[in-house]
Amino acid sequence: AQTVTQSQPEMSVQEAETVTLSCTYDTSENNYYLFWYKQPPSRQMILVIRQEAYKQQNATENRFSVNFQKAAKSFSLKISDSQLGDTAMYFCAFMSAGGGADGLTFGKGTHLIIQP
Amino acid sequence: DAGVIQSPRHEVTEMGQEVTLRCKPISGHNSLFWYRQTMMRGLELLIYFNNNVPIDDSGMPEDRFSAKMPNASFSTLKIQPSEPRDSAVYFCASSSLGNSPLHFGNGTRLTVT
Numbered sequence: 001a002q003t004v005t006q007s008q009p010e011m012s013v014q015e016a017e018t019v020t021l022s023c024t025y026d027t028s029e030n031n032y033y034l035f036w037y038k039q040p041p042s043r044q045m046i047l048v049i050r051q052e053a054y055k056q057q058n059a060t061e062n063r064f065s066v067n068f069q070k071a072a073k074s075f076s077l078k079i080s081d082s083q084l085g086d087t088a089m090y091f092c093a094f095m096s097a098g099g100g101a102d103g104l105t106f107g108k109g110t111h112l113i114i115q116p
Numbered sequence: 117d118a119g120v121i122q123s124p125r126h127e128v129t130e131m132g133q134e135v136t137l138r139c140k141p142i143s144g145h146n147s148l149f150w151y152r153q154t155m156m157r158g159l160e161l162l163i164y165f166n167n168n169v170p171i172d173d174s175g176m177p178e179d180r181f182s183a184k185m186p187n188a189s190f191s192t193l194k195i196q197p198s199e200p201r202d203s204a205v206y207f208c209a210s211s212s213l214g215n216s217p218l219h220f221g222n223g224t225r226l227t228v229t
Contacts, residue, residue, distance in 0.1 A: 035217060043205060045220035091159065103149050104209075104218055106159040 006107035021077045023092030031097035039089040122221035134196040141210030151207040
């Protein structure tokens with residue numbers, strides 16, 4: 001079974017700073033997908049960014065980018081020019097390429113606080 | 117599209133009562149997932165449907181939990197009888213293909229007293 005580890009339970013940075021959230025995972029598979037989800041206080045789960053394991057290029061979505069290191073099984077999320085609205089729980093998630101009953105395996109999350 | 121719709125948003129019930137949570141997936145999505153979120157255990161996959169068929173319910177904690185998907189546009193998660201330790205946020209999610217991102221509903225916060 002896959003496991004996802006987020007080692008930072010909570011982080012706090014000043015508005016406009018850059019912050020990096022870490023995520024490591026364990027799998028014996030070669031093809032898979034990785035995701036970052038954001039959960040604001042409204043508790044809605046919002047997809048932030050997605051990475052296919054077969055792609056070497058790191059995914060980017062506006063101020064959000066990832067550093068995907070397949071050999072190290074590391075998948076960190078960088079938020080540039082952080083904004084107050086970025087305050088939320090952030091979950092790293094793994095999905096097998098075959099999908100199926102495993103669905104998404106989530107890390108325990110990192111609570112990110114953006115200070116004004 | 118309205119997204120994944122869950123009801124109710126909040127549910128408070130007494131121990132021993134039956135609880136039914138409802139979910140309408142995004143139209144055209146053929147995979148549906150039920151997750152439970154607690155502080156202690158995080159997000160746990162309870163059960164997964166593909167084309168209305170339950171694929172794996174090994175995440176369902178006990179026989180008190182059951183889920184159905186009678187058609188492509190509706191699913192239920194039932195707890196009977198409910199217990200205080202079932203208190204959690206229950207999410208429904210759907211996707212169009214096995215490898216597509218999951219789209220989550222807003223969740224149902226269940227409190228069992």
